[in-house]
Amino acid sequence: MKCELYEELFTGWINKELSAEEKGALEQHISGCDSCRNELQALQQLWGHMGQIETPEPSANMSVKFYAMLDTYKESVKEQRSLWADIKYHISRIWEWQPRWPMAYNLAMVVILVGSGYLFFGKNKSDDQDKQLKALSSQVHELKQTMMLALLENPSASERIRGVSYTSEIKHADKQVIDALLATLNNDPNVNVRLSTLDALTHLAGHAEVREGLIKSIVEQDSPLMQLAIADVMLKLQEKRSVGSFRELLKQKDLDHGVRDKIKQTITQLI
Amino acid sequence: MLKVKAGDLDRMGMLFERYNRQLYGFLFHMTYQRELSEDMVQQVFYKMLKYRHTFTGTGEYIHWMYSIARNVLKDHWRKNKQQVQHEGVEAAETIAGGLVPDEAFEKKQAKAELHRAMEKLSESQREILALSRFQELKCQEIAEILGMTEGTVKVRIHRAMQELKSIYVKMER
Incomplete structure (x- = not known):
């Protein structure tokens, strides 16, 4: 077996990680290989010397610095968290507001939109349209x-x-x-x-001319039908000035009897 | 660490208490500068806080810690390629310049030389030895941290040891 193949076992030997089996195999090899035996011995010695190299202790300063750093870090994390919590809280508040004020909000929006719409478009357009x-x-x-x-x-x-x-x-x-x-x-x-x-x-009949015309027209009518109708209208309009015209009509000798009675009745009702 | 991730930042204090020496030791063996190592420990713990959401919990916490530490080291070396200065070298030279040649001195000198030999290793070789010898991690753990197979780790440790030995032997001559 070539010596290089034992390199792994050398490491295991010097740091005492070998199993009994591996240890036996290596021991068997070095008993027959002087160079490997010497090498292993030298390396083990060196390994031992290395152990004498002291590792200094860290100063107390290091620990002080560490805890200062940890505190600072915790503070910064806390601030970030509280900021985040604030934002979360406000967002949740927005969701609370919504169901509480939807009507007021909607009404306000409607009022604003209608008002502004009227102001911006209403006037000009309605003026034009009216014209x-x-x-x-x-x-x-x-x-x-x-x-x-x-x-x-x-x-x-x-x-x-x-x-x-x-x-x-x-x-x-x-x-x-x-x-x-x-x-x-x-x-x-x-x-x-x-x-x-x-x-x-x-x-x-709201027009004065119409009323005057109607009164004048009483004597002009010769049809009994028209005379009765005009008497009804005068009664309806409570036009007292028509009484004179009706009296003139009564002077007509060929007036219908029914009409004569009706006109007399109308005159008494108007007076 | 999962509790830290969930928002219990005080737990990071516990993790610091448990691992700061180990981490400091690793960084010291990688840089041989005390203050720099302390700063880096700080950086590693800060990054663990900041990127705690990236810790999945599938692997061991210390593997994650080492991988962050390795990134901090890489950043450091990239930024400071020109100005590499090791306290260890200075210390060794001071000791070497001493006048009293006694046994303790020779031992110290040997240690300082080994120290210097370590510094001459490549960063990856120094790293694998720092993890295996000084952090006393098992090859399987190193394999997980470095993302290699266990066999590769064993071979690399062996090669690094051989390299260290040859540098050390050259220095003794």
Whole structure:
């Protein structure tokens, strides 16, 4: 066996880690190999000498420094932890807040958004839209008015009634419309047209001209149907100025009996 | 150490009390400078605190300690390649320059020479001898620390011893 193969065992020999078996094998080898025996002896001696080299003791300073370092380190860790704990705590608080204030939060957001939306977009847009809408509605109004006036001139009674009915859709009837209606009321040959015109004018009784026109119209009417209707309207409007016109109507000798009674009743009710 | 890892930092004090001499001895035999060794012990324990989360607990605590100490040494040598100065050498020279040639002196001189011979070894050879002879670790433990097989450790110790012997013999002549 070659000597190199015993190198491992040499180490084991000198630091006394060999098993009995290994020890026996090495002993057998060195008994027959002078160089290995000498080598092992020298190395063991050297190993022994090395043991005499003293390892100095660390100074007390080292221990002091260590504990100072440990304390400092513990402090820094504690600070980090408390900081982390703080952050955690605040985060958990946020979760607590949420269920407690959702309504208030939502309402505040809605108010803010609506308010700002109104401020930023509302004014300009609604102004524009209002102008456009006004222009458009006035156009439609004019159109209807023109159409109504045209229809009142129509030879067909039903078309004229249709024209009169348009006035209910006209919110701000101007003088032109009122004059046209009053003319229809007094001059239209068809009693049905005049009745519906009377109806339309009753809705416009807010206008002083309409009331005056209606009062003047009492003596103009020769149809008993119209006379009764106009008496009802005057009663409804509580128009006392119409009493004079009704008295004049009573002077007419060919007045219907039923109408005469009705007018007398109306006069007493108005006075 | 697992308790330190779990946050019980006071346990590090216990570990220090148990291992500071051993660690200091290792570092001293690697550097032969007392103050430097003390500083390094401090560094090793600081790193153990700082990197306590890296201790897995699968191996022995002291193996981890030695591996950190070896890294501290490597850092030191990398930074101070130029200015290597050993107290041991100075001490030996002072003793060698003495005048009284008695038996005690010769013994001291022999020890100082062995010391100097140790210094002349390569760092890895000095390291393996420091671990085996001065730390009195078993070859199996050294193998774990250095990441070698036990057989390799044994051969390397033998080679280091042979090298030391030849340096020592040359010095005696």
